[in-house]
Amino acid sequence: MRKLLIFLVVLILLVVGVDIGGRAFAESKAGEAIATQTGTVAPSVHIHGFSFLAQALPGHYQNITLTSQDVAAGPITGIAATIELYDVDLPLGDALNGTASNLRAAQVRLHGEIPTSRISAAMTQTGVTITAGPGGAIRVGATVSVAGQQIPVTADLVASFSSGALHLDAKGLTAAGISLPSIAGLNIADLARNLSLALPLRDLPFTVQAATLTASGTNLVLTAIANDVRIAAKT
Known part of the structure; x- marks a missing residue:
């Protein structure tokens, strides 16, 4: 035994x-x-x-x-x-x-x-800051020049996925607390475009069917x- x-x-x-x-x-x-x-x-x-x-x-x-x-x-x-x-x-x-x-x-x-710094660095707009909002919302901010004045602009980055890419679109723009497009001399369409970004996900080793991006502290x-x-x- x-x-x-x-x-x-x-x-x-x-x-x-x-x-x-x-x-x-x-x-x-x-x-x-x-x-x-x-x-x-x-x-x-x-x-x-x-x-x-x-x-x-x-x-x-x-x-x-x-x-x-x-x-x-x-x-x-x-x-x-x-x-x-x-x-x-x-x-x-x-x-x-x-x-x-x-x-x-x-x-x-x-x-x-x-x-967040790597996302802001990839945007066309310079001096962009990205912070976390309530519930994982992505808040983007920048300072733009209007008629010689420096005006702080903020927006929400709304993530959506389509055609193999994650799109981050700037929505709800405000400048100095004023809802845009209420400020003369500021091209809202160009500003929104410069604060937006597309992230193609085709380099991943598999075909993505759904994707999203949320904010958490200093990371997305x-x-x-x-x-x-x-x-x-x-x-």
């Missing part, structure tokens, strides 16, 4: 060791494969769930997390992002060979954080989702 117990303990330790080692190997290979497939820096990969082997053999994983510091959204690059993949299919042979061409996920959710939080995803090769 004592020898049997020792054998079982050793067997369990071996299985756990193989499971842990296999998980680490697969995570490393997956990161390299995704980098090769998308032409980006290799993300960190974490495969969730107890018993990696039980998931790897059939090639189906409940949840895989990718983290990267190199996500791009149009003119904004180097975004720190976490990408959650759910109900993932990746054949064991592909995992061992380090290829992601057959990787598919039922759902993908991206969470990225962008410093980018969220994007997609269903029935296949990791796309960079074109």
Whole structure:
């Protein structure tokens, strides 16, 4: 009985060791494969769930997390992002060979954080400041010259997603507390355009189906989702 117990303990330790080692190997290979497939820096990969082997053999994983510091959204690059993949299919042979061409996920959710200063720097209008309003609203402010006078202008950036891009449109402009367009000598259309920005999301490794941007402290939080995803090769 004592020898049997020792054998079982050793067997369990071996299985756990193989499971842990296999998980680490697969995570490393997956990161390299995704980098090769998308032409980006290799993300960190974490495969969730107890018993990696039980998931790897059939090639189906409940949840895989990718983290990267190199996500791009149009003119904004180097975004720190976490990408959650759910109900993932990746054949064991592909995992061992380090290829992601057959990787598919039922759902993908991206969470990225962008410093407000990087959004304002990408705008046509100079001297733009971005702050967080109630409920995650994005407030934008700038100083414009009207008839030789410097007037502070504020607006809300309203996010909407269409045609593969996240559009940030300046709405509800006010100048010195006066609702625009009530100030002569100020081109409201040009000002609104200069305070707006489009962030194409085509550089992501999957086709986005919905996205939004909200303010949180000194960052803007980018969220994007997609269903029935296949990791796309960079074109």
